[in-house]
Amino acid sequence: MNDSQRRTLVIGLPSALACAAVLTTYAALRDRLPDPLATHFPASGKADGFSGAGSFLAVAITLLAVQCAVFAVLAHRSSRGMGSLRLMAAFAYGVSGLLGYAFPATLFVNADVPDAADVRFPMWQLAVALACALTAGGVGWLLAGADAAPAPGPAGVPHRLPLGKGEAASWTRTVTSRVLLAAGLGLAGVGAVLAFTVNLGSGLTMAVVGAIAVLLSGCRVTVDRRGLTVSPPVVRLPRLRVPLGRIEEATSRRVDAVGDFGGWGYRIRPGRRGVVLRSGDALCLRLSTGKEFVVTVDDARTAAALLNTLVDRALAERGGDRPAAAS
Missing domain, CATH: 2.30.29 (PH-domain like)
Known part of the structure; x- marks a missing residue:
């Protein structure tokens, strides 16, 4: 396995595992779930938003699949060592840990409840989800390992670009940060999920922060x-x-x-x-x-x-x- 394949596997693995967790949980609980499902819960924990069981599954799998594809492509196209992508790996694992717990937990609280309006989502579940995210992020950080930090290269010799008297010239280039772009897309995706399943206000706030990060991930x-x-x-x-x-x-x-x-x-x-x-x-x-x-x-x-x-x-x-x- 070459370096590019290893980067792609390490970065894409957590999203694939989270998808497997959601699909396995849904298959095990399918006959015990109401339709529609309770999918949005305010601070009180009592459901105030609902969606069809099939729609919930489709949204969850789509979000995880898009996240997997984005991070895998960024890792595959990177020319740097795995160690320089440690923050990306930690973020990919952390988001996957959060969603890989939150989606199945939502299915479990719906199980065996005749009316979805009676479903309650205990707020301690959010603490567990955050703990899963932190733990998974730590695993991603460790799996990425560390590259030997190269010594900063010496400054080049100053050069001049010949211009005739009265001649004007300008130069422009655009540069993009894959790390900031991935982080922004990830935040926007997680915010959309939280707005849909947990709390509209906090979810939208995270989504807006993610959108701002995407806008500022490049410069001219x-x-x-x-x-x-x-x-x-x-x-x-x-x-x-x-x-x-x-x-x-x-x-x-x-x-x-x-x-x-x-x-x-x-x-x-x-x-x-x-x-x-x-x-x-x-x-x-x-x-x-x-x-x-x-x-x-x-x-x-x-x-x-x-x-x-x-x-x-x-x-x-x-x-x-x-x-x-x-x-």
Whole structure:
């Protein structure tokens, strides 16, 4: 079994097991279930929402199958070692543990109840579901193992992109974080399930958080006469800009999201900060404050070369005097 197959198996396994748990429970209780089933429970535990038994099974299996497919594809297409996907593995196992308990538990509380309106879902069941999620997440973390953290690569030699007098140029690329995208999709899926089966308010809140994570899982990186701009590719807000006057020099190097910055997203470390959506090629700016700004993006070497040229041009236009750094 090669590394890609192992990643796919490890990441996709918990969703498949959760599907098996739901199908097995449904098959065992099928003749003892009312139709419709009680599927939504407020804080009191007394059912206030119902759906057909077949519809409940179809929704549960579809959600778990979609989750399995999403995580498996992300793991299969990743070029990194299993250890660098530990957070994804822990999340996939945790969500599967939560749903793999919650769906069968819903079927069990419906069993042998003549009228679904009389069904009650004890709230201690939620504590058990969360315990299952935490335990399964820990198992996923351990199964993924750990890769040896590579040493950060040295910064590349500053390059310039030749531009004629009066010639304008710009550069733009889009980068997406598979980890943040998977986490957002997972949260949105779990939120939809909770809204459908447990509590509308909490479920919708989680679904909205997941949707926001999906929107912020990518960014567009642009280099032009204004400097460096980083913004979401769809909504374009919030937007982060580093003007040319604050840039001393631009280079490119490889970074490790976890090893160098401790994770994904907008990261802050002593002496440096940046937008780190994945490991790999990164644009690195040495600022006039002495600090470093980093953004992970493909073809960072070209972006750095263009920035250096634009910075040189801006300095020449100002007579070689760099303005004070913006606060």
